[in-house]
Amino acid sequence: xxxxxxxxxxxxxxxxxxxNHVVGPAxxxxxxxxxxxxxxxxxxxxxxxxxxxxxxxxxxxxxWVRILEYYCPSCxxxxxxxxxxPGHPPLYDMEVDLPALKAQWSTREEVxxxxxxxxxxxxxxxxxx
Numbered sequence: 446x447x448x449x450x451x452x453x454x455x456x457x458x459x460x461x462x463x464x465n466h467v468v469g470p471a472x473x474x475x476x477x478x479x480x481x482x483x484x485x486x487x488x489x490x491x492x493x494x495x496x497x498x499x500x501x502x503x504x505x506x507x508x509w510v511r512i513l514e515y516y517c518p519s520c521x522x523x524x525x526x527x528x529x530x531p532g533h534p535p536l537y538d539m540e541v542d543l544p545a546l547k548a549q550w551s552t553r554e555e556v557x558x559x560x561x562x563x564x565x566x567x568x569x570x571x572x573x574x
Contacts, residue, residue: 446539449517449524450475454547466519471543476535479515479524486512486528507531 446452449462452471459468459475469478485507492502505528513535515525527536 446541447524449522452541452543452546454543454550457543461517461520461522461524463522464517464520466517468517471541474535474537475539476515476525478518480518480521481535482514482516484512484514486510 446459450468451460451462452458453460453467457471459471459478460466461468467478468475486505487507489512490504492504494502496502496504508531510528511531513527513529514523515527516523525538527538529536
């Protein structure tokens with residue numbers, strides 16, 4: 446489903462792709478089974494100008510925005526993050542149609558390892574750097 450999450454269609458549950466930890470039922474948001482760090486946005490976007498001198502520092506105001514980071518409770522892999530208004534519940538970003546997904550995958554084989562693209566070779570890009 447994502448780089449770090451998969452669904453076991455037989456058991457209908459979210460699983461961490463890194464450590465195979467069962468996160469929770471696929472009929473609910475995977476975020477319910479994650480560890481959450483409610484992060485001060487100034488840690489990610491530090492002020493550009495002196496906050497002691499100026500009210501607006503080009504850094505997000507924690508009274509207006511928060512950053513929620515979601516981690517696998519077993520291995521600590523960051524699975525997702527989101528910017529939200531303080532007090533707003535976590536965003537419900539994936540609602541899976543399990544019957545349709547089961548029908549789609551009924552004739553396919555499982556892909557246990559992430560598909561990796563070709564390696565980027567220095568000097569072969571657009572800028573030749």
